[in-house]
Amino acid sequence: MSAQRTIxxxxxxxxxxxxxxxxxxxxxxxxxxxxxxxxxxxxxxDRWCAQCHGDEGAGDGYAAAYMLPRPRDFTSGIYQIKTxxxxxxxxxxxxxxxxxxxMPGTAMPGWEGTLSAQQRRDVVDYLKTFSRFFETEExxxxxxxxxxxxxxxxxxxxxxxxxxxxxxxxxxxxxGRGDGPSAFEQTDQDGFPIRxxxxxxxxxxxxxxxxxxxxxxxxxxxxxxxxxxxxDAVQSGVVTEEQxxxxxxxxxxxxxxxxxxxxxxxxxxxxEGSLPASAADSAWAVADEFFFPLAGQIIxxxxxxxxxxxxxxxxxxxxxxxxxxxxxxxxxxxSPDPTWLPWQENVLAAMQPAxxxxxAPQTLPDAxxxxxxxxxxxxxxxxxxxxxxxxxxxxxxxxxxxxxxxTEALARGPGSTTPLAPEQQSxxxxxxxxxxxxxxxxxxxxxxxxxxALDFExxxxxxxGFFAWDGDNSEAxxxxxxxxxxxxxxxxxxxxxxxxxxxxxxxxxFFLGLAFVMRAxxxxxxxxxxxxxxx
Amino acid sequence: MVTLCRRSLYLIALLPIALTAxxxxxDAGSAAAGGGAAxxxxxxxxxxxxxxxxxxxxxxxxxxxxxxxxxxxxxxxKHTEPPVQRxxxxxxxxxxxxxxxWVREGLTQSYPAQGEAPVLDQDGCLYQPRVLGVVSGQxxxxxxxxxxxxxxxxQPDANRGFNIxxxxxxxxxxRSFSTAEVMVPxxxxxxxxxxxxxxxxxxxxxxxxxxxxxxxxxxxxxxDYVVEAWHEQYGTQTANVTVPPDGTVEAPFTYDxxxxxxxxxxxxxxIDLHDHxxxxxxxxxxxxxxx
Numbered sequence: 001m002s003a004q005r006t007i008x009x010x011x012x013x014x015x016x017x018x019x020x021x022x023x024x025x026x027x028x029x030x031x032x033x034x035x036x037x038x039x040x041x042x043x044x045x046d047r048w049c050a051q052c053h054g055d056e057g058a059g060d061g062y063a064a065a066y067m068l069p070r071p072r073d074f075t076s077g078i079y080q081i082k083t084x085x086x087x088x089x090x091x092x093x094x095x096x097x098x099x100x101x102x103m104p105g106t107a108m109p110g111w112e113g114t115l116s117a118q119q120r121r122d123v124v125d126y127l128k129t130f131s132r133f134f135e136t137e138e139x140x141x142x143x144x145x146x147x148x149x150x151x152x153x154x155x156x157x158x159x160x161x162x163x164x165x166x167x168x169x170x171x172x173x174x175x176g177r178g179d180g181p182s183a184f185e186q187t188d189q190d191g192f193p194i195r196x197x198x199x200x201x202x203x204x205x206x207x208x209x210x211x212x213x214x215x216x217x218x219x220x221x222x223x224x225x226x227x228x229x230x231x232d233a234v235q236s237g238v239v240t241e242e243q244x245x246x247x248x249x250x251x252x253x254x255x256x257x258x259x260x261x262x263x264x265x266x267x268x269x270x271x272e273g274s275l276p277a278s279a280a281d282s283a284w285a286v287a288d289e290f291f292f293p294l295a296g297q298i299i300x301x302x303x304x305x306x307x308x309x310x311x312x313x314x315x316x317x318x319x320x321x322x323x324x325x326x327x328x329x330x331x332x333x334x335s336p337d338p339t340w341l342p343w344q345e346n347v348l349a350a351m352q353p354a355x356x357x358x359x360a361p362q363t364l365p366d367a368x369x370x371x372x373x374x375x376x377x378x379x380x381x382x383x384x385x386x387x388x389x390x391x392x393x394x395x396x397x398x399x400x401x402x403x404x405x406x407t408e409a410l411a412r413g414p415g416s417t418t419p420l421a422p423e424q425q426s427x428x429x430x431x432x433x434x435x436x437x438x439x440x441x442x443x444x445x446x447x448x449x450x451x452x453a454l455d456f457e458x459x460x461x462x463x464x465g466f467f468a469w470d471g472d473n474s475e476a477x478x479x480x481x482x483x484x485x486x487x488x489x490x491x492x493x494x495x496x497x498x499x500x501x502x503x504x505x506x507x508x509x510f511f512l513g514l515a516f517v518m519r520a521x522x523x524x525x526x527x528x529x530x531x532x533x534x535x
Numbered sequence: 536m537v538t539l540c541r542r543s544l545y546l547i548a549l550l551p552i553a554l555t556a557x558x559x560x561x562d563a564g565s566a567a568a569g570g571g572a573a574x575x576x577x578x579x580x581x582x583x584x585x586x587x588x589x590x591x592x593x594x595x596x597x598x599x600x601x602x603x604x605x606x607x608x609x610x611x612x613k614h615t616e617p618p619v620q621r622x623x624x625x626x627x628x629x630x631x632x633x634x635x636x637w638v639r640e641g642l643t644q645s646y647p648a649q650g651e652a653p654v655l656d657q658d659g660c661l662y663q664p665r666v667l668g669v670v671s672g673q674x675x676x677x678x679x680x681x682x683x684x685x686x687x688x689x690q691p692d693a694n695r696g697f698n699i700x701x702x703x704x705x706x707x708x709x710r711s712f713s714t715a716e717v718m719v720p721x722x723x724x725x726x727x728x729x730x731x732x733x734x735x736x737x738x739x740x741x742x743x744x745x746x747x748x749x750x751x752x753x754x755x756x757x758x759d760y761v762v763e764a765w766h767e768q769y770g771t772q773t774a775n776v777t778v779p780p781d782g783t784v785e786a787p788f789t790y791d792x793x794x795x796x797x798x799x800x801x802x803x804x805x806i807d808l809h810d811h812x813x814x815x816x817x818x819x820x821x822x823x824x825x826x
Contacts, residue, residue, distance in 0.1 A: 078696065087697045133695065166702045167684035170725050181606065185727040189690050221698050226724030228686035228700035232708040239702075 041126025044119045052107065057130030059190075065352035067107045068306040070192050077133035078189060078224040081207035083142035086221050086229035091139045095124045105204040105310070143219055145212050148245050151253075159250025162243045166230065168251075171196040176254045179332035179436025184343045184472075189224040193346035195308075197227075198330055198436075202255035204310070209255065214248035260291035265461065268316035268323060270491040275317055275324040279432065279439045284326060287315040294329075294468055294481035299386060300414055302357030306347060307481035308332070308470035312368075318490050323456050324443045325488075327368065327466075334433040335401055335471030336363040344474050357479055364471030365402040366433075367480075368440060371395065371411070371465045372454045372488075382463045385485050387411040394465075395454045397427060399440055401471070405429045406442055410452050414478050424451035446490075459492040582780030586752040586762060590634045590744050594792025596625035602660075602728045609683045610660030610726075620728060621665055622768050630748020631790055633666045634766045635734045637717065637741035638752065639773065641760030646738035648673035652709070655721070655731060657685045657701070662721065662731035666767070668741040669733060674711045679704060684725055691719040694735065717765055732767055764788040 046055070052071040054060040059073030072079070081098060082090035099120050102110035111120060128134040149155060163169065171186060173179035176199030183196040202209030207217050221229035233239050269287045276283040292314060296307040308331055315326040333340045344361040371394040373383050388394035388411050396409045396417065406429035411417045419425075426449050431440040446456040456462060464487060469480040599619035604611035611618070624632035648670035656663040658680040669675045677687050682704040689696050694712040701708065712719060712735040723729035734741060742750035752762075757780040764772045774786040 076692075086699075087695045137695075166700065167725070170684055182725050182727070186724060189696075221700075223696070223698065226686065226688060226698070228688065228698040228724075230700050232699045233702055233706070236703070236706050236708070238706060 039122075039126050039129065041119075041122035041124070044115065044123045045126050048111070048115070049123065057127065065350075066305045068192065068347070068350060069106055069188065069194060070190065070350075071108070073190065074127050074130035076189070076224070077131035080222045080224055081217075082220065082223075083216060084139050084220070085143050086219075086223070086231055089133060089137050089139040091142065092121075092124055092128075094139075095127060096120060099124060103206045105206060143216065145215060147241065148211060148215070148249075149242055151211075151249050155246050156250050156253055158243065159246035159248070159253075162239055162247045163250055166233070166239065166247065168247070171226065172199050173332070173436050175435040175437070176200050176251065177330050177332065177436030179330075183332050184340045186226050187346065188226075192350045193343060194225055196332070199251050200254045200330070201310075202252060203259040209252070209259075211245070211248045211252045214251050215245055218244050218248060262293065263290055265487040265489050266290040266292075266314045266316055266464065268318045268325075268488060268490040270458070270493060271317050271319050273319065275319055275322055275443060276326075276441075279326060279430065279441045284315055284317070287317045287326075290314045292466060292483050292486055294466060294483050297386070297414075297478050297480055297482045300478045301353070302355035302477075302479055303353065304351075304357075304475060304479035304481075306351050306473070307468070307475065308473040309468035309481045312466050312468065312483075316488060316490075318446065318456070318458070320446070320458070320493050322443060322445050323490065324441060325370070327370070327440045327442070328437055329368070329468055330437050331366055331433075331468075331470050332436045333366075333470070333472045335366040337472055340472035344472055348474055357477075358474065361474065362471075362476075364469070364474065364476050365400045366438065366471050367401070367467075367469040367476070368399045368438070369467040370397040370442070371467070373463050374410070374452055374454055376454070376457060376460050376462050382485055384413070385465055386482065387414050387417070387467075389413050390416075393452075395452065397429075397442060399429060399431060399442075401431070401433070401438075406440075408453055420452060424449050424453055426453070456488075456490060458490040461487040461489055464488040580754055580756050582757055583754045584757050584778035584780060585783040586638070586755065586760070586776055586778060586786050587750065587783055588636075588774075588786040588788065589747075589749045590631045590636070590764060590766075591748070591787070591789040592625050592629055592631040592792070593789060596792065597623050599623065604660055607660055607683060607726065610681055613659035613681075618659065618661060621661075623766075626746055626748050628747060630744065631766065631769075632744055632746065632748065633664075634744040634748075634750075634764050634788070634790075635666050635668060635717065635732070635741065636744065636750045636752070636762060636764045636786075636788070637668070637734060637736050638738065638755070639761045639763040641758055642738055642740065642756075646670075646740070648739055652676050654678055655687075655733070656680055657687075657723070657729070660685075660723075660726050660729060662723075662729055664743065665731050666718075666743045667731065667733050668743055669712065669735055670739050671713060671715050671735050671737050672711055674709050675733075677701070677708045677710065679706045685723050685729070686725055688722045688724055689719055689733070690722065691716050691735075694719065717763075718767075734765065762786045766790060 050061055052061040052063045052067065053074065054064070054071075057074035059071045061071060064071050077089060079090040079094060079098070081103075082094040084090055084094065098108070100110055100112040102108045115123070169180050170182045171178070171180040173183070178196040178198040180196060186194045186196055188194045197205060205213065207213050207222065217227065218230045219234070220231070221227050230239065230244055234241055234244060267288060267290075271283065271286060290313070291311055293311045294307065294309050296304045298305060309329050312327050312329040317324050341361050348359055348361065371387060374393060374395045383389065383392040383394045387396070390412045393410045393412045396411045398407045398409055398417070399405070406427045408420045408425050408427055409417045410420065427442055427444045429440060429442045431438060444456075448455050454462070463485045465485050466483040467480055469475040475481075599622065602618045602620060604614070604618060621633065626632055652673070653667055653669050653675040655667050655675060656678045660681060660683070667675070677699065679685050679701040684700070684702045686698060686700050687708070688698040689710070691712065693714045693716040697710055699708050712733070715735050715737045717734045717736065718732040719735060721731040721733060740752050740755060742752055744750050755778050757778050759775070759777050762774045762776055769790045772788050772790070774788065776784045776786050778784050
């Protein structure tokens with residue numbers, strides 16, 4: 001569990017919380033509205049929860065309009081993640097789990113480290129007072145989850161077949177990237193737009209990313225969302241319980257075995273000869289893949305609290321002359337896609353603040369940008385991470401789905417971007433979108449043409465940052481997803497020690513062994529014992 | 536549990552009273568109380584009366600939005616005419632279909648459902664019927680007649696909701712609502728155009744207008760009642776009637792296209808999924824206008 005949260009703790013969650021804090025600035029806490037309330041959970045709730053969830057628990061705190069998904073409305077008694085069967089109330093432990101661990105991929109943080117065990121129990125009890133259902137109904141026993149079959153290749157293949165049969169792809173897409181044909185029009189119980197889960201990112205699953213969690217989500221559903229329960233399908237014999245397990249195992253297999261760790265540095269592997277010719281080239285296999293999280297841009301207005309792209313995978317190789325980078329990120333549509341207009345309408349209607357940004361749907365492309373400083377810094381001094389400023393510009397690679405390749409530019413803050421002169425443009429790029437994923441390959445000589453572009457050097461930590469925009473999510477300009485500074489490190493030509501050493505060690509062992517055996521065979525038997533200590 | 540207890544109580548206390556559940560229907564015309572299923576003993580209401588009437592429609596009927604089902608040939612093949620969003624169905628005789636008419640006030644007790652379980656079918660990627668009435672506690676069936684995935688996402692306010700995956704043709708699920716609620720919206724998230732409404736009341740004195748716009752609510756104890764008509768776009772109207780012993784009283788309703796513009800539809804959300812917060816029904820003003 002703690003591993004799952006690594007990334008959030010490292011970057012995203014503070015960013016979301018920082019955004020929330022910005023929103024809250026200027027608002028007094030809901031001061032003592034509940035002074036007469038005797039419930040021990042009330043003061044805790046008023047202090048920590050009401051800003052988002054509302055004084056009366058209706059999910060309508062003043063920060064709510066800045067959040068998608070919206071904060072939970074406790075008055076309905078509907079809880080998305082629970083262990084009890086569909087249509088029933090959650091147990092106290094179910095609610096406590098959400099309070100303790102938070103909800104990945106949302107603004108809801110875990111409170112285990114902030115509130116005492118007693119406070120958390122009190123607040124759970126208090127939450128229940130917001131819904132009349134808890135007065136008249138008892139939660140039943142949790143759904144049993146025993147009987148998970150062993151994971152096998154055949155089982156995973158069957159899981160895929162049942163995934164088809166249950167038509168999970170309708171929303172989640174053929175590759176599970178949340179890009180299914182119905183994804184564009186999904187709304188939650190209150191009519192707010194809701195993203196279909198990207199099944200390749202299990203660390204983002206609100207109800208937990210392991211097989212048992214997924215099985216539960218399938219059997220119980222995710223209440224208040226379009227995700228239905230398969231319990232009736234099992235009861236009707238359409239599928240067996242074991243087949244549901246198989247789908248859960250298959251879905252689990254779509255994500256990496258381990259949650260990607262946040263690493264500061266993307267390493268560009270040194271290769272001999274030519275660089276990978278295309279995105280599909282098997283030569284990429286030599287390069288590790290690095291995951292960098294992205295979050296909404298919530299500093300410069302108009303801000304954006306509901307970005308589509310939440311991270312980018314990066315691979316890099318170079319050959320001492322040229323550098324190739326492969327970026328892939330998930331975006332359910334190849335913008336502009338008119339199918340997604342209703343989504344854009346819904347998002348614009350739901351999200352605050354507009355802050356001068358467009359409020360009507362537009363025809364916007366998807367876009368991606370990578371930024372570097374104009375020169376490799378000696379120390380920790382880097383341009384401002386939000387596309388630089390007037391004092392220190394950044395060197396930018398800008399790509400657009402409707403454009404032609406990558407444009408190199410200098411930026412002095414968002415909106416102050418100047419393309420480099422045509423003779424300085426030397427980047428080659430190709431991009432493709434398939435099944436909810438963009439893949440962009442960018443190549444450039446390490447040494448830039450005369451001008452403002454960065455000269456890449458091996459053996460140096462080169463600051464690198466990312467921006468992504470989903471046009472069909474109304475993203476453009478400052479409305480988009482951003483990262484903080486990370487680094488690109490090009491392996492040095494002389495530093496192949498890591499590859500040579502094992503070979504040397506093997507050869508050395510072999511020759512030493514050979515020498516030992518030859519000596520042993522040459523010497524009289526009685527001397528072997530004393531000689532053996534040599535080895 | 537609650538549901539079960541309540542139902543058995545009814546059965547014990549009200550065995551002598553025979554009533555029928557009124558399903559609703561686009562094609563069924565009025566749904567009449569009376570008749571009833573064979574397995575429930577006939578019940579006696581002294582000098583029962585009847586409320587009858589017709590729901591008139593004045594003004595220009597909006598042009599209904601055509602549903603693009605091209606991506607779902609399993610469903611589009613079932614339609615000979617291009618399927619439309621049946622948000623406002625005006626009949627040839629100038630009356631309005633899919634109006635849920637029910638006795639809102641005046642009954643002094645609850646009455647149990649009788650007869651066959653009402654059925655909400657999914658056929659040709661449309662709900663059949665679009666407006667259905669059930670009695671609180673009464674089990675009703677949800678059926679998938681399409682060889683395609685439907686999810687049945689009921690989003691009540693006073694009741695617990697459900698969201699059932701029905702991935703196979705012929706699949707049937709059974710549910711009930713424990714508490715009266717007019718209306719419970721039902722939505723298919725796979726096919727965003729699929730919407731139905733279930734009216735849950737504590738008695739079987741309701742009807743849904745069909746192809747002739749008329750309704751009949753029979754077998755009522757004589758007395759004063761408030762009858763409510765509900766339409767998904769045009770909102771609610773009430774009529775005060777006195778049901779005479781062994782007689783019939785008329786409760787006429789008229790919806791006007793223009794006057795209905797600001798009608799309040801007493802329903803949580805789905806009247807306009809894009810209209811957050813305001814529960815005011817919007818009336819399409821011209822052809823092709825989205826609801």
